[in-house]
Structures are given as structure tokens and as C-alpha cells.
Amino acid sequence: MLDIKRIRLEKDEVIEALKKRRKEYPIEEVLKADEKRRNLLTEVEKKKELQNKVSKEIPKLKKEGKDISETLKEMKELSAEIESGDREISEVVEGLKNLLLQIPNTPDESVPDGASDEDNKEIRKFMEPTKFSFEPKAHWDLGVDLDILDFERATKIAGSRFSIFKGKGARLERALINLMLDMHADQGYEELNVPVLANRDSMTGTGQLPKFEEDMFYLPSKDFYLIPTAEVPVTNLRSGEILDNKELPLYYTAHTTCFRQEAGSAGRDTRGLIRNHQFDKVEMVKLVDEETSFDELEKLTNDAESILQALKLPYRVVVLCGADLGFSSTKTYDIEVWMPSYGRYVEISSCSNFIDFQARRANIKYRGEDGKLRFVHTLNGSGLAVGRTFAAVIENYQNEDGSITVPEVLRKYIGIDKIEK
Numbered sequence: 001m002l003d004i005k006r007i008r009l010e011k012d013e014v015i016e017a018l019k020k021r022r023k024e025y026p027i028e029e030v031l032k033a034d035e036k037r038r039n040l041l042t043e044v045e046k047k048k049e050l051q052n053k054v055s056k057e058i059p060k061l062k063k064e065g066k067d068i069s070e071t072l073k074e075m076k077e078l079s080a081e082i083e084s085g086d087r088e089i090s091e092v093v094e095g096l097k098n099l100l101l102q103i104p105n106t107p108d109e110s111v112p113d114g115a116s117d118e119d120n121k122e123i124r125k126f127m128e129p130t131k132f133s134f135e136p137k138a139h140w141d142l143g144v145d146l147d148i149l150d151f152e153r154a155t156k157i158a159g160s161r162f163s164i165f166k167g168k169g170a171r172l173e174r175a176l177i178n179l180m181l182d183m184h185a186d187q188g189y190e191e192l193n194v195p196v197l198a199n200r201d202s203m204t205g206t207g208q209l210p211k212f213e214e215d216m217f218y219l220p221s222k223d224f225y226l227i228p229t230a231e232v233p234v235t236n237l238r239s240g241e242i243l244d245n246k247e248l249p250l251y252y253t254a255h256t257t258c259f260r261q262e263a264g265s266a267g268r269d270t271r272g273l274i275r276n277h278q279f280d281k282v283e284m285v286k287l288v289d290e291e292t293s294f295d296e297l298e299k300l301t302n303d304a305e306s307i308l309q310a311l312k313l314p315y316r317v318v319v320l321c322g323a324d325l326g327f328s329s330t331k332t333y334d335i336e337v338w339m340p341s342y343g344r345y346v347e348i349s350s351c352s353n354f355i356d357f358q359a360r361r362a363n364i365k366y367r368g369e370d371g372k373l374r375f376v377h378t379l380n381g382s383g384l385a386v387g388r389t390f391a392a393v394i395e396n397y398q399n400e401d402g403s404i405t406v407p408e409v410l411r412k413y414i415g416i417d418k419i420e421k
Contacts, residue, residue, distance in 0.1 A: 002357070111325060120320050127338075136398055142398055146420070148170075161275065172394075172410070178413050190251060201239075205239055205358060206358050206362070230258070235364075238250075238362075243287070259278055260279075262277070274346060281385050282386065285378070293355060294331070307383055307384050314338035316335075316345050318333065332352040340395045347388075348385050354379065356375035
């Protein structure tokens with residue numbers, strides 16, 4: 001969340017920065033609630049000081065034989081006023097917190113202005129879009145024809161927007177996961193195996209709650225959520241902790257199954273593997289100091305790109321405009337892979353710098369060399385979304401006879417160089 005002191009002292013700058021998001025946020029309500037909180041605290045503190053002062057005098061008055069009945073009556077009334085004031089402060093603080101949770105991160109100055117994803121700016125490209133001497137098939141047809149994907153039986157088991165990987169398809173999916181984890185390990189990331197269930201605090205810590213609750217799969221009996229990304233458990237790994245600056249930077253990677261209802265995406269890319277309710281990702285998370293986070297974002301993006309380069313898949317990198325920026329992010333690069341079936345680039349990874357936004361929610365701090373406590377800066381990126389990578393591989397590496405050439409970098413994992421009937 002945003003720092004309340006920053007909102008108080010730099011209100012105009014915060015409002016101006018949030019204009020890039022093209023939405024309205026309750027900044028004035030936050031300031032009114034904050035002022036009320038501070039006024040109430042001052043009043044209650046004064047009453048507590050008086051209570052302490054008189055409480056120390058009462059034994060003296062009793063010793064002197066003076067009548068303290070009126071004083072005791074006043075102290076009882078004062079105590080009730082303090083109790084009432086503390087309750088009111090708690091209510092105001094809770095209301096202030098709820099308001100702050102509605103306000104997204106401020107876009108960085110380098111984030112382009114724009115009203116939609118059409119205003120995202122291309123930064124660079126790798127390879128040209130794949131061209132074929134025949135009419136290429138979409139991955140949902142290729143996979144079924146080769147009997148490596150089964151959508152019909154997945155629907156029978158769980159409903160629409162679920163998939164089954166079969167035989168060589170399951171091996172190809174596993175090969176992609178292993179490639180990503182191995183490459184990220186070589187890049188200095190510590191591999192983790194984390195829970196795919198997270199509590200409410202963890203989901204709030206990384207910004208999924210309360211804004212995106214309708215997109216989550218929820219287990220009411222435990223008040224748990226199925227994670228939409230490994231970003232949730234991995235970032236919260238150090239929640240509530242104070243790190244030593246010598247520990248930073250921390251690099252983590254994790255493969256998890258992810259779950260999203262994506263309630264607001266009905267009708268969008270729902271065929272095949274692009275937008276399923278259940279999917280796998282290999283995620284990268286960084287905890288770094290406040291001085292290096294933007295440099296670390298560039299490195300993180302390069303690390304995600306390296307997977308596509310190893311697979312020799314055409315892609316491009318775009319920087320998101322303010323209106324397309326994720327709730328918690330101050331700057332995001334999307335990596336988009338070329339999908340012949342769509343005739344366009346499709347997002348396969350988002351690499352984001354959250355600066356101190358998530359760390360304030362999750363209370364992750366570090367002690368600098370000067371001894372002062374600061375919030376860490378958090379970053380994350382997919383390296384990559386496995387199902388989308390699978391789809392991109394079989395579409396871009398398909399042959400006229402319906403077979404798929406296995407990318408060279410995957411052959412040591414899968415043990416074959418071609419998938420055919």
C-alpha cells in the first residue's frame with residue numbers, strides 16, 4: 001500500500017501520478033480519515049497523561065486523609081472516555097486501512113501515458129514472426145490430432161477451461177518446467193517448493209485482496225485461497241521479518257500450479273491453453289534494497305527472455321502504459337510470444353517492480369548500513385507461463401505433416417526430437 005505520510009505530504013504529486021491509471025481513487029477520504037485518527041490520538045493521549053498524573057497523586061491524597069471520592073468518580077468517567085476513544089481510534093484505523101487497500105501503486109515516471117493496452121510501447125523484438133509454406137494449425141487442433149492434449153475429457157472432469165496433457169505432451173510440459181527451473185538456478189535463483197494454498201493475509205500482502213477476490217478460488221472452511229501465482233507464497237515467505245542488508249538481494253524461483261476464475265475475462269482467448277482456470281507457471285521473485293530495484297527489473301526481464309531465446313521462439317517486450325498497469329506495480333514489462341493461430345503476439349510473462357508497495361502490506365523490512373529500517377522492494381516475473389509456452393512451441397515448431405519438431409534445448413529433457421502420431 002502507499003505510505004500514508006507520502007499521501008499527506010505529497011498529495012498533489014500522488015494524485016498526479018495516479019492520473020496515469022485513468023481512474024479515480026479515494027485520496028481525500030484517506031486524508032480526512034488520517035486527520036481524524038491523529039486528532040483522536042492526541043485527545044486520548046492527553047486524557048491518558050491526565051489519568052497517569054492523577055493516579056500517582058491519589059495515594060498521596062489518601063495518605064493525607066483527604067476525601068478522594070470525587071476524584072475517583074472523575075477517574076472512572078475519564079477511564080470510560082479513554083476506553084471509548086480507543087474503540088473509536090480502532091474503528092477509524094480500520095476504515096483508513098480499508099481505504100488505503102483500494103488505492104493502487106503510483107506509476108513510475110518512465111511509465112507511458114495511455115488509455116488501454118493499445119498504448120503499450122514496444123521496447124525490443126527477438127526473431128521475426130514464424131512463416132510457413134503451408135496453412136498452420138492452432139495448438140488446440142495440433143494437440144488433439146497428436147493425442148497429446150485432451151480438452152473434452154478435462155471438461156467432463158472439471159468443466160470448461162481445463163486441460164489434460166497426455167503422453168509426449170505431458171513429457172513436453174515437464175521438460176519446459178525443468179528447463180526453466182534449471183536456467184533460473186544457473187542465474188542465481190534459489191528454487192522453492194511452496195504451498196498452493198494461501199491465507200487471507202498472504203493474499204492481501206501481495207495485492208490480490210481485496211481488489212481481485214472475485215477472480216480467486218476460495219475455500220471457506222479454512223478461509224484459504226488457491227494461489228493465482230507463486231508470487232503470493234514466495235513473496236510472503238519473509239513477511240513480518242526484518243532482514244539484514246547483507247542478505248539482499250534475495251532471488252527465488254518456484255514452479256506451482258496456479259488457479260484463476262478470471263471472472264472478468266469471459267469470451268477472451270478461452271479456447272485451448274491460453275486462459276485456463278488451472279495452469280502451471282515458473283515464477284521468479286526478488287527482494288532487493290530500495291536503491292537497486294529498477295536495475296533488478298531489467299535483469300529480471302532479461303532472465304525471463306532468456307527462456308524464449310533458448311527455445312528460439314519469436315517474441316517482443318512492451319512496457320505497459322498507466323491504464324494497463326497491474327494494481328500493485330509501479331512499472332511492468334510484458335513479454336509477448338508470437339502465436340501463429342492468433343496472428344499476433346500474446347503475453348507469456350509480466351515482469352514487475354512493486355517498489356515498497358507489497359512490502360508495506362506484508363511488513364517486510366531490512367536494516368540498512370546506517371542502522372535505519374526500510375521496506376524492501378519486491379519484484380516478480382513469470383519465467384514463464386508453462387501452458388502458453390507449450391502452445392507457442394507446438395504452433396511455431398509444427399510441420400506440414402502435423403508433427404512437431406522438439407526445440408533442441410528440450411531434447412535432453414524429453415529424449416526425442418519429434419512428436420508425431
